[in-house]
Amino acid sequence: LYTCPACGIEGILDVEYDLDRVARTLTRQALAGRPHSHWRYEELLPVDFGRPLPHLQVGMTPVYPAPRLAEAVGVKTLWVKDEGRNPTASFKDRASSLGVVKARELGKEVIACASTGNAASSLAGFAAAVGLRSFIFVPERAPEPKIAQLLIFGATVLRVRGSYDQAWRFCQDACEKYGWYNRNCAVNPYLVEGKKTVGLELGETLGDDLPDWVVLSVGDGCTFFGAWKGLQQMHQLGFLKKLPRMLGVQASGAAPVTEAWANKADHIKGGMDPQTLADSIAVGQPRNWRKALKAARDSNGAMVNVDDPEILDAMRKTARLAAVFAEPAGAASVAGLAAAVRQGLVGRGETALCVATGNGLKDVKSAIQATTPPIDLPPEMDALEAELKERRLI
Secondary structure: OOOOOOOOOOOEEOOOHHHHHHHOOOHHHHHOOOOOOOHHHHHHHHOOOOOOOOOOOOOOOOOOOEEEHHHHHHHHHHEEEEEHHOOEEOOOOOHHHHHHHHHHHHHEEEEEEEEHHHHHHHHHEEEHHOOOOEEEEEEEEOHHHHHHHHHHHEEEEEOOOOOHHHHHHHHHHHHHHHOOOOOOOOOOOOHHHHOOOOHHHHHHHHHHHHOOOEEEEEEOOOHHHHHHHHHHHHHHHHOOOOOOEEEEEEEOOOOHEEEHHHHOOOOOOOOOOOOOHHHHHHOOOOHHHHHHHHHHHHHOOOEEOHHHHHHHHHHHHHHHHOOOOOOOHHHHHHHHHHHHHHOOOHHHHHHHHEEEEEHHHHHHHHHHOOOOOOOOOOOHHHHHHHHHHHHHOO
16 A cells, blocks of 8 residues: 555655654664664564564765855854765665665565656666565656666666656556556655655754754755654654754756745646756656645745756766765755855755765766866877866966
């Protein structure tokens, strides 16, 4: 069961918990002796812990202070959480790990998803970890490094001549026809439970030092809402005295959620043809937009758009000033924070944490586009000195 039988595809379900019961065992003392992975929050994860779990370590990714990047962006203090340190180098491993466990609990032998790249490579890796067959539907624009991950993990890759939204609908139909387990986070409520673990981690590891703002890029809306849900639960359980405000960031060429936010609307204009180099958030018809808007509103947060040149600039600055190599969608959080400061949504005396959702090696083409080309020269000192002087490097 993925969605409400009465509402259909629009009625995406949510997993609820008895938090009073959870509070009896989920304590700081208990967490101190648990595995250093997102499975440590077992009371807040809807899986059977009596069954074997994937052996890959997910979560507990590092949070780095980034003072030089904070100065460049314009905030008092800035941290970067590097989700590229997960097994397949993206945030999506949190969701895929839940997906393959639920598929096995239900006796499924095949799992499928549609993705612009990261969810796909993540699912392929975790399907390989537990011995499931995987079918991955990707749009033809998916970057080659992400396709390479799918293939090396043994997934059956179905490259659809069309957009992500067309690939998504195609995958939905195939899952229904063949009985495959549907990993699509946009409709599968269990996947959001994996994504929320980033919020659980922030609540545990930062506690009262949690910054004023938590910033994430937005595609379908699942990641943004998931992080907020995890933070809310840690607040309800007493790990946090106060909650941060959430800042959602979309690429200007794929921004139906931020458009609805700006217009104070309770609906989105779907069906746009996404035009952005940030493939991981290139979604023209987001499915979890209601929950994303709810997270922004409930947190007294905000949403902003950024152009591709701003994203490329953020990739460059995040790498050079914080030493975190983020793919475009990951660096979009930094670009969005800078835009929010310029617009007066975030104050210069405030603090923030940006989640870099994926590693830059996922999209080498964009990384090269964000930089200057190498210097070609013969192995001669005269040539070296001439080049360095011409470029004013010495």
